[in-house]
Amino acid sequence: xxxxxxxxxxxxxxxxxxxxxxxxxxxxxxxxxxxxxxxxxxxxxxxxxxxxxxxxxxxxxxxxxxxxxxxxxxxxxxxxxxxxxxxxxxxxxxxxxxxxxxxxxxxxxxxxxxxxxxxxxxxxxxxxxxxxxxxxxxxxxxxxxxxx
Numbered sequence: 302x303x304x305x306x307x308x309x310x311x312x313x314x315x316x317x318x319x320x321x322x323x324x325x326x327x328x329x330x331x332x333x334x335x336x337x338x339x340x341x342x343x344x345x346x347x348x349x350x351x352x353x354x355x356x357x358x359x360x361x362x363x364x365x366x367x368x369x370x371x372x373x374x375x376x377x378x379x380x381x382x383x384x385x386x387x388x389x390x391x392x393x394x395x396x397x398x399x400x401x402x403x404x405x406x407x408x409x410x411x412x413x414x415x416x417x418x419x420x421x422x423x424x425x426x427x428x429x430x431x432x433x434x435x436x437x438x439x440x441x442x443x444x445x446x447x448x449x
Contacts, residue, residue, distance in 0.1 A: 303381040306332070306427040307353070307389075311369035319372055322402055322415055326376055329384050335428075340417045341367050349430055358411070364423040365411060373431040375381040377439065382424055387415040 307326065309319045327333065340351075346363040353359045358405060390397030394407025394414075407413045416422035428437070 302377045302379065303421060303424075304375055304377050304428060305381040305385050305424040306416070306419045306431065307376060307385060307418075308366075309372040309374070309414075310414055310416060311365060311371060312412040313406075313414040314372070315339045315360050317408070318406055318414060321406070323372075323374070325388055326374075326385060326441060329378075330383055331376040331378040332382060332440075332442055333374055334377045335441050336370050336372065337432075337436070338370050339431075340369075341371050344366055345430065350429065352442045361411060375428055375432060375437055378426055382421055383417055386419065389415050389417045445446075 309322050313319055313322060336421040343363060346366045347354070347445035349366070350359060350362045353362060365413060365421070378384060390401025390403035390407070392403075392413060393410045395408060395409075399402075399405065402415060403413050418427050
């Protein structure tokens with residue numbers, strides 16, 4: 302089964318949308334195998350957003366993600382990366398479809414509620430940034446026989 306990282310960002314935390322985001326992803330048949338709330342420090346934020354280093358918005362990304370607590374979650378399931386990306390919606394909430402998390406609740410491109418890994422390769426790297434092997438708990442869900 303595929304794994305992916307989701308970050309519930311500071312704007313979602315401040316607006317009380319964490320539960321809504323988790324619920325929508327679980328209802329898509331994804332299983333939580335690790336979850337924690339953290340106050341991301343600048344070093345971790347810079348490593349997480351390293352791909353954007355040197356871009357004009359890099360410092361704003363780091364400042365934003367460190368401005369309030371974040372919830373980091375590892376979801377597991379069939380096509381987890383794709384399911385999460387489609388459920389979260391386009392990066393720019395203005396362009397996100399209604400029915401997606403960003404389409405329904407997002408305010409602007411810098412405050413877009415959640416991060417979802419964009420590939421299985423990046424998911425593996427991102428998961429390692431936020432979780433040790435011991436913190437990831439795979440388990441059997443009886444409901445899986447009903448949802449694939």
